[in-house]
Amino acid sequence: MKNxxxxxxxLTGLSxxxxxxxxxxxxxxxxxxxxxxPIPPADPVFTNTATARVSGAELIRTGGDAxxxxxxxxxxxxxxxxxxxxxxxxxVLPEEHQDLVMGHGRHNRNNNCFNCHDEANLELLQTRxxxxxxxxxxxxxxxxxxxxxxxxxxxxxxxxxxxxWNQKLGPVKREDCVSCxxxxxxxxxxxxxxPGPHPLHPAARAxxxxxxxx
Amino acid sequence: xxxxxxxxxxxxxxxAMNRRSFLRTSAVLTTxxxxxxxxxxxxxxxxxxxxxxxxxxxxxKELTPGEMARVLKRIEGxxxxxxxxxPHVRDLKPMDGVEFVYALNLTRxxxxxxxxxxxxxxxxxxxxxxxxxxxxxxxxxxxxDVEKAQHNYAPxxxxxxxxxxxxxxxxxxxxxxxxKVCPVHATWQESDxxxxxxxxxxxxxxYCAAACPYxxxxxxxxxxxxxxxxxxxxxxxxxxxxxxxGVMEKCHFCIQRTRAGRYPACxxxxxxxxxxxxxxxxxxxxxxxxxxxxxxxxxxKEELGTSPRFFYYFDV
Amino acid sequence: xxMAVRNYLVFLRRCVRIAFVGDWxxxxxxxxxxxxxxxxxxxxxxxxxxxxxxxGMSDEVSWGVYIANFTFLVGVAAAAVMMVIPVYIYNxxxxxxxxxxxxxxxxxxxxxxxxxxxxxLGRPDRFWHxxxxxxxxxxxxxxxxxxxxxxxxxxxxxxxxxGYLLYCRYQNRKPAKWFYIPFVFVAIGWAxxxxxxxxxxYVGLGGRPFWNSSIVGPRFxxxxxxxxxxxxxxxxxxxxxxxxxRITDRALLTLRGIVQVSMLINVFLLINEVFKxxxxxxxxxxSSRYLYLGLHGYHALVPWIWTAIIFNVVAMVLLVLPVxxxxxxxxxxxxxxxxxxxxxxxxGLVVPGFIPTPLGEIIEYRPSLNETLVCFGIxxxxxxxxxxxxxxxxxxxxxxxxxxxxxxxxxxGEGPTELRxxxxx
Numbered sequence: 040m041k042n043x044x045x046x047x048x049x050l051t052g053l054s055x056x057x058x059x060x061x062x063x064x065x066x067x068x069x070x071x072x073x074x075x076x077p078i079p080p081a082d083p084v085f086t087n088t089a090t091a092r093v094s095g096a097e098l099i100r101t102g103g104d105a106x107x108x109x110x111x112x113x114x115x116x117x118x119x120x121x122x123x124x125x126x127x128x129x130x131v132l133p134e135e136h137q138d139l140v141m142g143h144g145r146h147n148r149n150n151n152c153f154n155c156h157d158e159a160n161l162e163l164l165q166t167r168x169x170x171x172x173x174x175x176x177x178x179x180x181x182x183x184x185x186x187x188x189x190x191x192x193x194x195x196x197x198x199x200x201x202x203x204w205n206q207k208l209g210p211v212k213r214e215d216c217v218s219c220x221x222x223x224x225x226x227x228x229x230x231x232x233x234p235g236p237h238p239l240h241p242a243a244r245a246x247x248x249x250x251x252x253x
Numbered sequence: 254x255x256x257x258x259x260x261x262x263x264x265x266x267x268x269a270m271n272r273r274s275f276l277r278t279s280a281v282l283t284t285x286x287x288x289x290x291x292x293x294x295x296x297x298x299x300x301x302x303x304x305x306x307x308x309x310x311x312x313x314k315e316l317t318p319g320e321m322a323r324v325l326k327r328i329e330g331x332x333x334x335x336x337x338x339x340p341h342v343r344d345l346k347p348m349d350g351v352e353f354v355y356a357l358n359l360t361r362x363x364x365x366x367x368x369x370x371x372x373x374x375x376x377x378x379x380x381x382x383x384x385x386x387x388x389x390x391x392x393x394x395x396x397x398d399v400e401k402a403q404h405n406y407a408p409x410x411x412x413x414x415x416x417x418x419x420x421x422x423x424x425x426x427x428x429x430x431x432x433k434v435c436p437v438h439a440t441w442q443e444s445d446x447x448x449x450x451x452x453x454x455x456x457x458x459x460y461c462a463a464a465c466p467y468x469x470x471x472x473x474x475x476x477x478x479x480x481x482x483x484x485x486x487x488x489x490x491x492x493x494x495x496x497x498x499g500v501m502e503k504c505h506f507c508i509q510r511t512r513a514g515r516y517p518a519c520x521x522x523x524x525x526x527x528x529x530x531x532x533x534x535x536x537x538x539x540x541x542x543x544x545x546x547x548x549x550x551x552x553x554k555e556e557l558g559t560s561p562r563f564f565y566y567f568d569v
Numbered sequence: 570x571x572m573a574v575r576n577y578l579v580f581l582r583r584c585v586r587i588a589f590v591g592d593w594x595x596x597x598x599x600x601x602x603x604x605x606x607x608x609x610x611x612x613x614x615x616x617x618x619x620x621x622x623x624x625g626m627s628d629e630v631s632w633g634v635y636i637a638n639f640t641f642l643v644g645v646a647a648a649a650v651m652m653v654i655p656v657y658i659y660n661x662x663x664x665x666x667x668x669x670x671x672x673x674x675x676x677x678x679x680x681x682x683x684x685x686x687x688x689x690l691g692r693p694d695r696f697w698h699x700x701x702x703x704x705x706x707x708x709x710x711x712x713x714x715x716x717x718x719x720x721x722x723x724x725x726x727x728x729x730x731x732g733y734l735l736y737c738r739y740q741n742r743k744p745a746k747w748f749y750i751p752f753v754f755v756a757i758g759w760a761x762x763x764x765x766x767x768x769x770x771y772v773g774l775g776g777r778p779f780w781n782s783s784i785v786g787p788r789f790x791x792x793x794x795x796x797x798x799x800x801x802x803x804x805x806x807x808x809x810x811x812x813x814x815r816i817t818d819r820a821l822l823t824l825r826g827i828v829q830v831s832m833l834i835n836v837f838l839l840i841n842e843v844f845k846x847x848x849x850x851x852x853x854x855x856s857s858r859y860l861y862l863g864l865h866g867y868h869a870l871v872p873w874i875w876t877a878i879i880f881n882v883v884a885m886v887l888l889v890l891p892v893x894x895x896x897x898x899x900x901x902x903x904x905x906x907x908x909x910x911x912x913x914x915x916x917g918l919v920v921p922g923f924i925p926t927p928l929g930e931i932i933e934y935r936p937s938l939n940e941t942l943v944c945f946g947i948x949x950x951x952x953x954x955x956x957x958x959x960x961x962x963x964x965x966x967x968x969x970x971x972x973x974x975x976x977x978x979x980x981x982g983e984g985p986t987e988l989r990x991x992x993x994x
Contacts, residue, residue, distance in 0.1 A: 046277075047277065050277045050278065050280070050281050051277070051280075053281050053284075054277075054280040054281050054284045055284075056284075057281070057284035057285045057287065057288040058284045058287065058288070060288040060291070060292075061284065061287045061288040061290075061291035061292075062291075064288065064291035064292050064294055065291050065294055067294070067295070072475075075382055077381070078380060078381045078383055080380065080480065080483070081370040081373070081374075085366070085367050085371075085522075086367065086371045086374045086522060088521045088522050089524075090524065091524050091525075191542075191546075191568075194539055194542040194546075195529070195539030195542065196358075196539050196543050196546075197526065197568075198526045199520075199521075199523060199524070199525070199526030200516065200520075200526075201516060201520075201521050202515065202516065203515050203516070204511070204514065204515070204516055204530060204531045204532065204538070205348075205514035205532070207514070208513065208514030208515075209514055209515065214526075219524070219526070227363065227525060229363065229410040229411060229412060230365055230410055230411065230524070231365075231409065231410055231411075232364055232365050232366050232406070232407065232408070232410075232411045233365060233366035233367055233369060233370050234366070234370075234407075235366065235404065235405045235407055236383070236385055236388065236404060236405065237382070237383045239382050239474055
């Protein structure tokens, strides 16, 4: 037959090719999936439902050390408290209260402890209109100046509710102002952010340039 | 017929020729078949083989309550075998008179990403590769254009001056493009506004991911990995039960919590209370209050007509 | 009735048999294609085992070369209509005997399209969810469902037309006009529809401004009618070389005319697109900027698209000049067209739609080894199919494989004197 040499060669070549291919497949020589880069598990601090701080009420409720709230452990009921100001009319904290950070209002607006605390009874707070509030019930005091925020808080639009949105099925917990805001320095503290996204193909990402986004 | 040497051949030689050509052809066919079989060798590494029951499982909306109960039981068994804990999988139905809406206060978000990780923990998302339903965008003051966003910020502390932070997740649009394009109806919108996915129906074509203007839909490119001790056993069929390789998933407003009356996980961890969730049909809910009283809302990419149920607003 | 079925089965058996007979070049070609098919199959097995993570796709760029090739090949399949129209509407004699090769190319291209879509699915074991009645078919809302209908319909149309004409020729019987002419005319409209529906897959997505533009449909058709006939020109010359089937130069030049006009329209539409994207300076041009100029330091696609544009413009100029009347230059031009349009439709359309993501992030895409092997495998499978179709149809059309020669059939499908009838020594 004409060309049978050619056909011979072709078919023999193909037999070898297919055998080699079969071997290559079984040896799994290429295309193995790259094991992913390990991603450390997220720190539990990023998934807890803690508020920004622990309020006094919460401290008492959970049985923590509330000795700092007992004013008359150090103060004398018969001796009124004296406030001291420096030459710039700025309040000077006594060394026993150096742990406080004073920062409630800019330009030293709240430069006087007794804007909120009751000088006659240190275990109470006072509003401008003369209401007296317990230390652990401070929210109406905040609201007496921060009206719009207080209205929002009452409606649930400010602060962080937790529990049930459907109160027919369960209770909702509204946090007090001081659960998030330090009354002496209410500005929300900054914190370290949780880890960002991890791309599916980190090697390709690295090869293509700067971090995603810009 | 003559052989290559030019000698005339008789029947004996033609039989030899036929034998040789037979051997040649059978050699090629045999080695070819061997190569074919060997090429399929990687399938031995497939450990997530579909059982007959799973293969034939009906569409969610066609399952009778009895069939659904069997399916849930089967899922509980599968999760127990894989993770060692017995979960409680429910098929929660939408509540009457409820339409969920999410409001996010951009004044308050500090970009801490706690919501991202709380969602991952609550919804049994794959940790490696990591799937995150929420993406927090760091935006410069003055613009809501997402092309100016940064995704990978990792400063010492947040918030940073001159920026605001905008978390984006599934907007549960009233006019969802993903629902329109799915060729098999694997994703649809329920009466309470949540766009859900039947993970056992999805064929993994990823058309919905191309269609979503908010990049909210995520695909399981490989078998999801969840550490056994991190599995959340409180599951829902349309919600946080573990998914398989090759299907889509996305934020479903923590359906296993919200349909039981609870807040979603992202809201519960937010330290600043930037997130607000509730029933817009209830005039006394906080979201109704917000939409009534706050004056400026942003619905992302409003011009696309998707009508998202996610409202961004500012206090100050 | 039984006789008819038996006859048909004999016909099919002989067709299958003849596909395994040929000279050494045939075996070498088919063996090489089988080699690539097996490579592709092995890569796909790895993808089934480990998931689509073995490709270069990610949540950011969730469609890649699979869908790019699918889009290109739907265009090639649609281009068969560019041979049907001259023959059936304008009674072109030169192309009359060659239309079937275009239709067979369409069948092979559709098979490749179906393969590309299947390998792109995350859960191909759930394909039955697409079947109307048993599954949940989202027709008419989802454009993908339209695509399933039109592609399978087009496949059936072409298989019927080719199969019927070949069987009639095999039986040396004149084909009944009513049994194929209406289908041919339906196929003309249907061919346009398959590519329009595929374009609408992209156009209908409001969230992707790069695709959400009315020019995508017309561009698809213009580029399809350029690349498809260009492929056919090359295929016909190969058929002419390895068989003694009569293909005139005039036929090739008629097809050249079609490629010429289509490429002119394609380049014109490109100019329209570029003007619209860049002149007014509005903000939704990030994807175009990424593609043509690079964006924020990412520029992986820029060399590709400029190569494609240069290829297309050079091809257009060559097509307009008489120099492309010479077959050598025509072949160069055809290759430039095919490569340029493949890049344009693949990297120039699918990938930039995903970059940047709807949230503004840029993650670039590069196909992985496995992905590339699967693509080669499917292309090899398509070429294999087309070669088999030609191996069956050319002898039938020339009368060498016919009912009359059935009695002489022993073993190899034809008698000894006809061992290599269709292939030149």
